[in-house]
Amino acid sequence: MAKAKSGTSLTLRERLQDWTVALVVGLLHLLPYRWRVPLAGWLAAEIVAPLTGMRRRIATNLALARPDLPEAERRRLIRAVPDNLGRFMIELFSPRDFLRVVAETPFEGPGLAAIEQATAEGRGVIAVSGHFGNYDVFRSGMIQRGYKVGGLYRPMNNRAFNTRYVRTIETLGKPLFRRGRQGFGEMLRFLRKGNMLAILHDQHMGKGEPLSFFGQPAYTALSAAQLALKHDALLVPVYAVRQPDGISFKVVLEEPIAHSDERTMMQALNDSLEARVRAHMGQWLWTHQRWKTQEREKRKARKG
Template sequence: MKAPDEPHPTLRHRVTDAAFRGLLALARALPYERRVPMAGWVVSRLVAPLAGWRMRIRDNLALTFPDMPESEVARLVRAVPDNVGRTMIEMYSGREFVKRVRDLPFTGPGVAALEGAHRAGRPVIVVTGHFGNFNAARAVFMARGFRLGGLYRPMKNPLFNAHYLDAMALISTPLFPRGREGMGQMLRFLKSGGMLGILLDQHMRHGAALQFMGQRALTATSAADLALKYGADVIPVYGIRKPGGLDFEIVVEDLIPHGDPRAMTQAINDSLEGQVRAHMDQWFWIHRRWKPGPASS
């Protein structure tokens, strides 16, 4: 797949992409069961310190869990980037990853609502976060014949963006680029009864000032706004990594009732927070989630 209006690649883009492809080729030479933990180790032990992720994880934990024992902080500093590395290589493992997860069952209290919406052809906003590996859930949706689309932000490196999109498309389609054209495609898809996956756990400068992990977190209300406008159900879904690090549980939580968009979005935050507290090492603590900025009223 190719994003519309791609910028021309620079020398830096070419060098970065060539280095990434080289590492990817080395990783893919390993059997899947060795490749995934190896990628986790590389990102945890080599990439994280160079990228400054360890300090960011510590800063976020100090803000949200100031009394956390140092031993647990040290564990998460290693375990969080490990999950990031595993998630990345799983996406780039394409058919091997899909084959491993596609037959997983949906579990949790929201399964009946999700399957009922699918049978009725009713639109659904599937809300989640950068937690576990949502691509596992995407693969299960696709294998079951559920029409699950996703909105993505094109990457600045057009060479990287091209193979990133190809990897994402092997798991599920359609994919909609951010921007006027992509938004129009996405809305038509949703109105036709499609399901749309949205990750809502990143800082939004003009978002609503809500709570997440006990702190003020500016959060987009877009999922609630779309649901109210187009009559879509809002259902949280998570791909939770199981002990051992290679397999997943696909958890579907209770439907979020329609109401005030801020209250709906807070309920989404609360759903994700519950999962994060239960699996602290599976959320992307490398995000700058709690930044100051103007908030919508």
């Protein structure tokens, strides 16, 4: 999405992009959910990905993180990753159908009992995931089970689309906290009351720490571990794994990360996500510039 200055009027480009999304979503909604989701995946993989350079970014990241991949698997993933993204987007914009899927999703793993105990004790919980599967399954599912779960989100660059996006994800569960000073303060007050936060930790953070991810330095924010240590909150890796039918999910709540120091805890989260991605390579968003700083350094070295 095009980036625009805050406080200025919406640009024509922002409006056109938003209208395009609305048109595509509207047309897809003419189909039953069981057909709508795979068609959205196909459109993303076969039309959107080639036009936007998505395939090139996926290939670049795979070459860096998994140079050992056979060529056939690399080609499969270049299509599978945008397919999962397309499914994810139409799922968000199909809240009534999606919430029915969430209601039928099994939740399993040692982290579930740990969260139940922490909640009973009035202790805050920080559930951490990545851009994997459909991470909103966890948040919505826990809210359906009676838990108070707040989500932290990053506003979209396109302000017109962001309004549509926030309205949609609010349908899946509230409260939501916008990334920034005000949202962070609201989030802290929510956590201190013994509630749960759902956070994604797998984006490049220029001011983060160069922890390891797939054997490469990946600048990682330490904030999830810092919050857990400061507020004695449980830190739990959680993943909504898309099942072979492409529609349903299974949520896995892993063993809570032991409190130690923030770097060790965040490296444990990176290792947890890496293991989950290795098991389901097509479900992680390989379009992210997760190793951005290293890529820049390599380009500078080649130019030098």
